[in-house]
Amino acid sequence: MKTLGKKIRLLRHQKGWSQEDVAKRLDISIPAFSKIETGITDVNLSRLEQIATLFEMNVVQLLTFNDTEEQEKYQSELETLTTKLQDRETEVISLQKKIIDLYEELRHTKVLA
Template sequence: MNMKNVGKNIRRLRQKKGWTLVQIANKVQVSVPAFSKIETGPTDINMSRLKQLAEIFEVSIMDILYDVGENPQEGLIQETNELKKQILEKDATVNMLQKKLIDLYEEVSKKSAAQ
């Protein structure tokens, strides 16, 4: 990771949103020349600015720091999303089984009360 790549990633994200330098500079409340220096690499970016840009671009800080496909967290994010999906499926199964158990309990209770 180097600052030039970070700047290129910021430019790529800005262009992906279709924003001009003026628009993004206004969003982060800096001058256009100051933001241009962030994109071209001469100005190092601090953590609070990284966090602000990540929120504006709706990405993780890691997506700004690393090039596409280079982010060490991408694999973890995909794995986490798959695990969340599996948990939701298991949760749906548990809910269905709980409902069946309640229905059976009520059925047994009615039969016991009728006898």
């Protein structure tokens, strides 16, 4: 059950929810939900269905959810964002160079005047 708890915790983090948020949605206490995530409490089928519904999946999807698939998805997203960030950094450097060139040109015209 510990792997199920890890899957639930990962799904919760992906939604940006706190344990309190999920506990309220499941109508249970925060400690009770914490015990589900840590694997201390075994989850019965009705609670499992409730958790799966909360994360917009069915029980089979919840039980077979593989975080490596999610990691691959996020790795691809991370690579895309890294490329965009590098492009922006290049753009910023180019703009900084233009500012320096304009400053030097302005300084040069003041010296000549």
